[in-house]
Each structure stands twice: as structure tokens, then as C-alpha cells.
Amino acid sequence: MSATRGPDGGSDATPEAGSSRFAIEILGVQKHYGKVLALRGVDLDIEPGEFIVLLGPSGCGKSTLLKIIAGLEDPTDGEVYIGGRLANYLRPGDRDVAMVFQNYALYPHMTVRDNLGFPLKMRHRAKDDVKRQVEAAASLLQLTTELDKYPDELSGGQRQRVALGRAIVREPLAFLMDEPLSNLDALLRVQMRSELLRLHKRVGRTTIYVTHDQVEAMTMADRVVVMRDGLIQQVGRPGEVYRRPANRFVATFVGSPPMNMLEGALRTVDGSRRFEGPAGLDFPEAARLDLPDGELTVGIRPEGLTVVGPSDPAGVAAQVELVETVGADAYLTATVGAGATVTIRVEAETSPGEGEQIHIRVAPGAARLFDAAGDRLPLPGERG
Amino acid sequence: MFLGPMFGFFVVFLVIPVVGTLWWSTRLGGIATGTTSAGLNNFLRLPGLVGATVAIQNTLVFALLSVPLILVGALGIALVLARVGRGASGYRFLVYFPVLVPGVVAALIWLFLTNVDFGLFNEVLRLFGAKPVTWLGSGSALVVLALLDVWRNVGYWAIFFVAAIIGLPQELYQAAGLDGASGPARFRYLTLPLLRRILLFAVVVSTIWGLQVFDTALVLTNGGPGTSTTTIIYRVWQYVFGSNDKVGVAAAISLVLIVAILSLTVVQMRLLRARRGGD
């Protein structure tokens, strides 16, 4: 059903309603539960066909946002547009979105075939049509041999695929996935991740994926939306978010082991500006910043610190406390100067041992600077 | 032993009497006056014995009337009650209250309601200008008895179903909503199948209860008018303690009842083993 322009004919600039550039738009959405603020003003535009991941810790509002898009909850304020149409008052079934639940929500008293066909049956599609769609989805998800089984006869991975299938048969405008992989064991999770991506490339529909696992987000997303306490912290491609985090929270949440954070201050000493960090770690770049004196935090990822020889002028002494080897990498936990601890990534083969004294320096360009409020400061030369 | 005392009572007062009923059903005479063996005579006589067949018939009709009404009503109430937020506990209390009323007292209350002159039912009819009805007349007494039972028991099952409905996983309903299922569709394809086991249980149990009707029949209508509300247990009581002294026949009818109850119990046990109840 397509709406037309307003009674005044609209201006040339008014697009045909229902044909927005974006698949889903979220404007100023807020959600309170009594005194609890689950979402505090969220704006987001989702491109058609993209795989966008809502990432954040528990309670950040990502699942709430998903449910609001689905229509399972109403926003306290704000608007949701699906396919260019205002969806606020539309029932979930009328919104043309399909959802994959964390616990799959398969109908336990129906066979896989009936589960898959249910959405189509509810929309009164012809029986042959339903049969065709169901079998197509089944073959796509390798469920053809399970069609006549019941959910409790299936493994976790299979159930998940049925849940996916049920969403796929509807050919909706967008898929909404609420932590679908978190109930699977680690190995299965990795497998399903690539399967989901494969599926997405084939089917190509807009997908909104909610997770608290940043590895999932980084590996699967076209774009990542990092959320915390009901607000969006940053939106961008995974590489963006990783290399240029918008604030301290994003910087430490994304990436494992987390980014090292070193507190320091920008001061003017003898007319020249210096950054004074722990144990004398210096960041000449900081001095070039056009900022008043004040507190400054420097963030460096473990791979941004390198072990150097004692004679390196930029090197700083550190004491290795702990060595954790993970495959070909080793992560050193070391104390620098007056009690600051950092994590350093080195090759496992050449790794220093525990208790050793080493020297480390910051790789050029690896430092990220954060002001007192936690937002990242663009370095000169950066596009920000 | 732990099990001892309970099991002891169980055997003495349940198992032995069941066997005892079997024995008595092969006797002729009265308890006080002594009995002689009669083999299976009593059973053979049963179909011909009007008193017995009427009782069985009445009881069946009664169950057929009351059980569906009770369960449909209870399910309806439960569906609404499950979704109501405020005042839910108040409604639950009120709905359940008639369940606590002893049958005798309930019958007394209904004697009031159905009284031709000042009964509530006729008062209401009069309010609408209709003519007063003889509720306990020979055609309608059994129906009124069934309605009484519905009034008494609907609350029990309503609460029972509410508990079951609330136990159903919410996510399934969310998924169904997204799949485009309307309210009635959700009921038909989701609620009903998921409640199948519970409903079957309810049907069997309430039928078994229905077959035992006695106290209300006694107090409300004394088995009448005529024999229109004479139920199985009522007839048994008459045979044993009334002037009839037909112990054997009474036992035979009791046995029929026991067998009916046992078969229903077994049927239920089998049905509950059936899969895909949606647990």
C-alpha cells in the first residue's frame, strides 16, 4: 500500500512516501519503564541491505531498541520509520519485519515444516505457494531432511536455522536478530557466524543484529552501533570504530584485550608544552594540540606498544608481571613507572619472561587521546 | 517404615473396599438381613432394572451438560483473567469462592434462587416482564442441577487454567504476532494446542467428579421430581438404606461407577503419555 502526497500536492522536494532512501529510520526514540530510562534519545538511519550490529553491554538498550523496531514495545517518544512509512502505531505483524529470537521461539507443537510455513499461512497465502517457499528456505538452510521433525528432536544449531528459516520465508524488509548465537556452544557459534554471513550475502536483506559480543560485531557487521546506557556512542564501520573510537567507552569495549588507558596531563612547562604521562611516557603529538592545559588520557592498544632495546631514547622501563600466551601471540602485563599497568602484545616465540625488565615504546600513530570528558580528540592531520 | 501407615490406610479403606464391592455385587439380600450368593445375576438384571438404568442415564446426561459448560466457561474466564492487570487477585478470589461451598449449602442457596415465588431467578424474569418459571420441574430439574454444578466448579478450573496460561512462554506469542497471527489465530494455533494436555486432564477429572454427583441432588430435589435427578450414588444409597435392601444391586451399580472411573483414569494416563503436548 503506498501513500500519496499530502492534499496540497506537496512540493517537488517531497519524496513519495514509502520510498525513503533508508530501510529503517529511528528518530529521537526514547523509552522509559517507570523511572528507568532504557533509551535516551536514539537516532539512527539504516541503509537498505546492510548488516548492522547493535553492540553494547547488558542493559545498554540494544534489545529494547530492537523490540521497538519490531513493534513488541512502544517507544515513550520518538518515531520509527520502516520502508519510509511511520511504523509507530503499526502492529508487529504489519511492519514487514521478521525476528529471530535468542531462544528461537519455535512452536513446539508444530513440525519444522509447519513452523516455517506459519507466517505465510497467517497471511493466507496459497497452499502451493507456502509449500514452495518452505522447501526453498529449507534447502537454503540445509533443513530439508528435518522438515517433518519437531523442534525438540533438533539440535541447537538446527533449531536456530529453523528460526532463521521462519524469518526468511516472509521475505521481509528487514531481519531483526536478538543475540541469536548466544545459546550455542563456542564452536557452533563460530560456524553459525560464517553461515549467517554467507546467508546474508545470498539473501541480501537489511539485517539488524544485536549482540554483546564484540568479536561477533567486528567480524560480521557492515556497520557497528556501539551503545551504552540508552545512548548511541558511535556508529561506523568496524575498522573505523576500532581505529578511531569516539570515546573511552568505545575504545575499551571494542578490542580484546582492551585498550590501555594512561592518565596524564597537558602542561605548559617553561614556555613549551609537554604531555606528562606516567613514567615519563611522552607523546610529542600531544604537545602540538591546540588545547588548554588540562587532564588528558592516552589510549594505546596492546599492539601499539613495542618492546625495544634499553638504548632506545623513546623507550621506557617496564617490569613484566604476567605473560599469557594465546597461540602465536603473547600478552604481557607490565607495570610502568609509578604503578601504571599496561598490556603489550608480542610474538609468543620471542616473548620476554615473567619478572623481566623490558623497555617499551609507543608505536608512532598508535596513541589515541581522550579529554577529561572521555571523548576522543582528533590528532592534527586526522580527518576526525 | 515411612510408607507403612499411609499405605495401610490405603489398603484397608480403598483397596479392600474396591474388592469388597466386587464381592458384594455377587450377593443377594440386605446387609442387615444377611445375603446369599447370586453370582452374576445382579449384573444381568441391571439393564432391565429401571431404577438403575434411570440413575445411570441421569448421571450421564448430567455430566454431558455440566462438563462442557464448566470447561468452556473456565477457559473463557481464564483467558480474560490472565490478561487483566489490576484487580486480578480480587477477581480470582471472587471467582473461586463458590468452589469452597459444600454441595449441601450450595443446593440450599439454589433452592432460594429457584424458588417460584421469591427466588432470584424469577425475580429477574419478572423484571423483564417474563413469566415465572418452575425451575425444578420434572423436565428442567436435571438441567438446573447441572447449572448448579457449573456455578460451583467453574472457578476451580478457571484458576487452574489461568495458572497454565500464565506459564506459557511469552516469546512464542511475540513470534506469532510478528508472523502476522491475529488474536483469534493465536488462540487457535498457539494457546489451544499448547494447553492440550491440561485440557484433556480437565475433561477427564471433571467428568469423574461429575459422575459422583449426590449431595446436591439430594438437597435440591431429593432425586425428583419423580426420578429425574436420581443419580448413580443416590440410587445406591437408596438401595442400601432405603426400604429396598438390594445390597447386591447397589454394589453392582457401584461397581459400574468404579469401573467407569478407573477406565477414565487409565485413558487419561495413556493420553498424557502422548507426545507433542507442547510442554
Next chain:
Amino acid sequence: MSQLVGTDLRRASAGDQRIVAGHVRAEHRRRRLAGAGRHLILGLVTFVLVAPFYYVVLASLKNGTEIFSYPPKLLPIPPYLGNYHKLLFETGFPRWMFNTLLVAGSVTAIKVVIDSMAGYALAKLDLTGKRAIFLAMLILLMVPLGALIVPLWAMASALGITNTYLALILPPLANPLGVFLMRQFILGLPNDLENAGRLDGLSEFAIYRKIVLPLIKPGLVVLAVIIFTDQFMSFIWPLIATSSDNLQVLTVGVAALRSHGGADYGLWSAAAVMSLVPIGLFFFALQRQFLARSLAGALKQ
């Protein structure tokens, strides 16, 4: 809905925006109506279920002529207490109530003990023939005392205990429902607790008394409530088992009013009301436990 459904609000004219806002309001109104509708239905249902009680209370406070008057008085002013007076002083009502409370109380007390013991045995102990016993109890669970009148009466006569409290108290002890309930409850307790007790050298009975019992207290309360109410309402067996006036229980006595006394409606309604008082209070105080009875049944599935 008009063709303006789904109009993009930000770019629509003010007029369109108002129309869409109207749709939003309509949706909210629809939901409120649904809620109100539910209350309406429930209100109607509860009215139908509860109105008879009010009617009877009314009648109990009217004297003979008032009862028959039309249109009926809806408020009992001034209340006529003659019915109650008659009930309490000229019939055996107080005795009946006493008997019922005594019998129901005894049965409850005894059954709480033996049922929980049996439930514990079935749940946790290894016994030969346990399955057979369990099955036997399950099958005969639903056979009521009413179907066993003939042999029970014969048995009672033979034992010479007809017309005694014993006859009223003993047979109801046979019902296995309580055992199943207790077994269900006890099954829910983790085995480790008793194993710890065994390791500590406690005897089985001590384990039962000190570990299991305290943990199933809520279950015991539910059980007590169920047994008490069942006994309170039981009719057939007490009717048969006792013949003398001072052993009548409440239900039997009240039924006797109907058959012996002629149509004294005032008295009857007073009897009805007075019968309901103890149970009503009991229920009000212990609502949760009563409703737990149904939950327990549902859980049994």
C-alpha cells in the same frame, strides 16, 4: 485507514501530521477499550458467581413474611436475627460445627504426617515394590468414597464402629492425593541435602524430620488446606456412617434441616451463611495457599 497511512511525518504537511497523530490515538484508544472490556466481562462473571451469596445473606436477615414479599427488600434494615437465633439455639448447629471441625482437623493433622512420610518414601527411598505401590495409588486415586458405600458400611458395621468418630476419621485417610502432592514437592529437593545428612550419620527418620520437613513447609500448608476443605465439604460418607444426632457433621446436619423441618427458608439461609463463615475467613486469610492448590494440579502435568 485512509490513504495517508504511512506518510512520512517529517516531510508531510501539518494536516497530514494531524491525521497520522489521529491514527496513533485511535490505536491507544483501542487498547484502552480492550482493557475496559476485560474488566466488564470479569465484573459480569464475578457478579453472577457472587450475587447468590448476597441474596442468601439478605434472606437470612428477613423474617418469614419479608422473604415472600415482592418487590424484595434489597437492604436488610432492620436486620432480623430470629433465624440465627433459631439456628444456634434450637438446632444442633453448634454441635455440627464442632463435629466437622473436630473431624476435619483430626484428618488433616494425621494426614499431614502420614502423607508427607509416604511422599518422602516414594520420592527418595528405595523400596521393593515401590513402583507397584505407586501405580496402585495412581490408579485408585480418583475412586471416591461415595462409590464404596456398600463395603465401607459393611466393614464399619462389622467392626462395630458405626456411629463413632472413628468411622468418620479413618476412611478418609485412605486418599492418596496428599501422597502425590508431597512426593512432587519432595522430588524438587536436591538429593545432596539428604546425602549430607546420611554422611553425618543421621537415621532416615532424623533426616526426614530435620532436613526434609522444614523445607517443605509451604507444601505442607497447601496440603493441609486441601485436606481440610475436602473434609469440611464431605457429605456422603458422614451421612452413612453416623446416625445419632450428636455426631452429625455440618453438611449432614444442614441437609437434615431441608428434609425434616419443613420449608423454613429463613432458617436455611442462616444455616447457609453460618456454614460459610469459617471457610470464608479461612480462605480470605490464606488466599495464596488455596490458589496454590490449582497451581499444584497444573504443575502435576
